[in-house]
Amino acid sequence: MKYGGVDLAADPKRTALAIISDDNGLVIDDLEVGIDDDAVVDVIVSTEKVGLDVPLGWPDPFVQLVSDHAHRTLRAPQTTGPDWRRTMAMRATDLAVRERTGKVPLSVSTDRIAYPALRWAGIDARLRADGVDVSRDGSGRICEVYPGAALHCWSLPSSGYKGRDRSAERVSLVEALSRIFDGIDWNGSEALCTDDDNALDAVVSALLARAVARGEATPPPVQLQDRVSREGWIWLPSESRL
Structure with missing residues (x-):
């Protein structure tokens, strides 16, 4: 089987794509940076499942807020304090990730992660028009992922590895992943x-x-299936598999 992974940035130049297979051991078949929309579509339709590092939807309360505000039907909240604002900023899955890992996903409502999410919304529409199942709950060809939280679940360093001056930390992570996924063939992709x-x-x-x-x-x-169908769900490694 082949599986894909996409670290989706707003800019294709900073978007990365990985393809792995496990028919004859776990192998990284392809790894590239600089991925356009066509390549994202291609990997989704040609592999078993693709993990997408991007929010697949927005919080239900935020969507309702924007709609009500646009139509001038928004009812005044009792308070506009942090608790109220947090309901607009965080999806159900964001809260679940925070509860399990202590890590807080970037808010797709209020942070710059909204830019790649907008790009994904356009790709999502393109795939749906072609009849591809891109259900946001992970039941179709895609699933939402959060690499940092997954690394935490695997008891690996989940922060401090990003940036040009952090190559040593990434070397250590590659070595650690090789221990967790014993026998993985990086196929020369360690350098990238x-x-x-x-x-x-x-x-x-x-x-x-x-x-x-x-x-x-x-x-x-x-109990969250209906909401997740709109907001998305971040899949983390099962605790029983750790």
């Missing part, structure tokens, strides 16, 4: 992972897509 944190995140995203497909990741709880 060391040089570019986007590439490393793409590899982790592909490994997570494989985990989701194999039933080794945590699905959304039943």
